């Protein structure tokens with residue numbers, strides 16, 4: 251099952267904002283890394299937070315050795331965005347290595363594995379917790395103008411399959 | 418119905434905290450009585466498990482919806498099981514007051 255999560259890149263300037271979906275095909279199997287053998291220990295460990303899109307960028311580029319164009323299309327983002335996320339991931343890992351910081355993989359964004367909706371009026375994204383009921387309005391602003399995100403995820407699932415088959 | 422909103426502080430002027438598990442406060446709002454309560458999040462600085470612990474905290478208040486900037490990887494399945502609705506709002510500048518106004522609209 252492919253999991254897709256939403257994030258907004260142009261975070262602060264536009265309103266209501268379009269929600270950009272970013273995909274993660276394999277969630278990480280661990281929640282982080284702990285360093286050992288650190289000389290100076292002052293109680294609380296230093297933490298570095300690697301978010302899921304950074305993890306995914308690193309997995310695609312450095313583990314699967316894809317080029318950045320391939321990685322960006324798998325994550326459904328533009329190449330410059332991928333480059334930025336990937337750079338951030340490497341910076342964080344390097345910092346954890348050099349400073350002996352603990353890495354915590356978390357955060358992030360939301361999964362699009364079931365029915366999610368995007369309100370056109372206030373820009374929020376929400377899920378349907380009760381499959382027996384049909385959602386009639388935005389739970390936040392009560393607007394009736396919202397779209398289902400899952401159509402999108404089906405489409406990207408297909409294109410991912412195609413890409414895999416090509417290899 | 419009760420709604421939890423992740424908040425950066427304990428007042429109506431506080432902003433919507435973009436993190437769920439590690440938010441500063443939870444604001445619990447009752448849409449019927451208009452009652453509100455700010456709960457400091459004890460899991461804010463937790464090394465791990467901040468998300469699930471925070472789910473437990475809001476679930477214990479019988480919340481039916483949560484409004485936050487993001488939900489982490491383990492949270493969704495937990496909330497699905499509890500039938501709590503997630504509302505993601507990527508608006509770090511929104512004040513708690515604004516969100517209450519949206520809900521009362």
Ligand SMILES: [Zn+2]
Pocket residue numbers: 369370371372373374388389390391392393
């Ligand atoms: Zn809305």
